[in-house]
Amino acid sequence: MKRKPRVAVVFGGRSSEHAVSCATAAGVLGAIDREVYDVVPIGITREGQWVLVEDDPTPLRLTAGNTPEVTHTGTEVALPTKVGERRLTTHRPGEAMDTLGEVDVVFPLLHGPYGEDGTLQGMLELADTRYVGSGVLASAAGMDKHYMKVVFAGAGLPVGPYTVIGDAQWHRDRAAAMDAVSALTYPVFVKPCRAGSSMGVTKVDRPEDLEAAVLAAREHDRKVIVEQGIDGREIECAVLQGRGLEPPRTSQPGEIVVESGHGHDFYDFEAKYLDGASVVLSCPADIGPAATEEVRRLAAAAFDSLGCEGLARVDCFVTGDGAVMINEINTMPGFTPTSMYPRMWAESGIDYPQLVDELIQLALGREVGLR
Structure with a gap:
């Protein structure tokens, strides 16, 4: 009998989104059909060690009382580094290397730098290993909010x-870097260029608070982007790679409303993951048919402009007069069962286990090498 495809689920990592990655892995591990796939959970510690972990999603769930973390389990894992070699190897200190078996596809669930930004994807490409999600360039550009916008603008x-404040500019002429923000209209949002989950993001209503916000963002990334606040509704759309040569598929758009009275001025980390009472998730978003069609069109166009594969979530603004503009793309969005990406697909006819299966099948069917 032909063996089941073997899926290595990789999560954790060195970025500030380590706990979010663990929460995403909890959802995926709970949804993969073990009758169809063999699953190997691999965690990456905050120090970058790859370790074999228990196939149990419970301790990986992110709640107000539990911040999950990958710790060293004593068994380290190495992925293949040779073209055509698909065996995982393990070893424990003082013991010989052991073969864990072949892996057919990697499901990388890392968020942020050193995982979502093309680094892990490059390692897998070197060994011709299939994986879920976008390739090196799309992952890197999608992680960097500066170059992401450059690509979008270049695609029309x-x-x-x-405006962007780079590390060299910040050190050479801090006053000039701050002055460049004066061309924008307040409020502005100050963000690390290469971080997610609203880590290090500050809404700034007046110039005198700008420097402190930049310093807070620089704790996560020395490259900072300052975006003009848009007077509009933030609408999200989930994108799924087409089958074969079909165009990308888009979900019904969704909207997140942060309710007043809970201490959140915008959709920050606490509102996203810890304070469920403060947000209302609405899908499909009530924005009318014309805006809905435009959000879906732009989401697919953004996906194509970066050359994305597998999945992405595109965040847009819809203004009062119905205009739509793209805020950003996330090539590995939050993927818990209650995250917006799976919820939008559930409202569009693909439930969570089906979505996980679809992504694995897309990855198994992709070519290796240059595409």
Whole structure:
């Protein structure tokens, strides 16, 4: 009998989104059909060690009382580094290497730098290992909010006003870097260029608070982007790679409303993951048919402009007059059963286990090498 495809689920990592990655893995591990796939959970510690972990999603769930973390289990794992070699190897200190078996596809569930940004994807490409999600370039550009917007604008897609404060510029002439923000209209949002989950993001209403916000963002990334606040509703759309040569598929758009009275001025980390009472998730978003069609069109166009594969979530703004502009793309969005990406697909006819299966099948069917 032909063996089941073997899926290595990789999560954790060195970025500030380590706990979010663990929460995403909890959802995926709970949804993969063990009758169809063999599953090997692999965690990456905050120090970068790859370790074999228990196939149990429970301790990986992120709640107000539990911040999950990958710790060293004593059994380290190495992925293949040779073209055509698909065997996982393990070893424990003081013991010989052991073969864990072949892996057919990697499901990388890392968020942020050192995982979502093309670094892990490059390692897998070197060994011709199939994996879920976008390749090196799309992952890297999608992680960097600066170059993401450059690509979107180059493709003729609408983006809001912004400026970038690089590390060298910050050290050479801090006053000039701050002055460049004066071309934007307040409020502005100050963000690390290469971080997610709203880590290090500050809404700034007046110039005198700008420097502190930049310093807070620089704790996560020395490259900072300052975006002009858009007077509009934030609408999200989930994108799924087409089958074969079909165009990308888009979900019904969704909207997140942060309710007043809970201490959240915008959709920050606490509102996203810890304070469920403060947000209302609405899908499909009530924005009318014309805006809905435009959000879906722009989401697919953004996906194509970066050359994405597998999945992505595109965040847009819809203004009062119905105009739509792209805020950003996330090539590995939050993927718990209650995250917006799976919820939008559930409203569009693909439930969570089906979605996980679809992504694995797309990855198994992709070519290796240059595409």
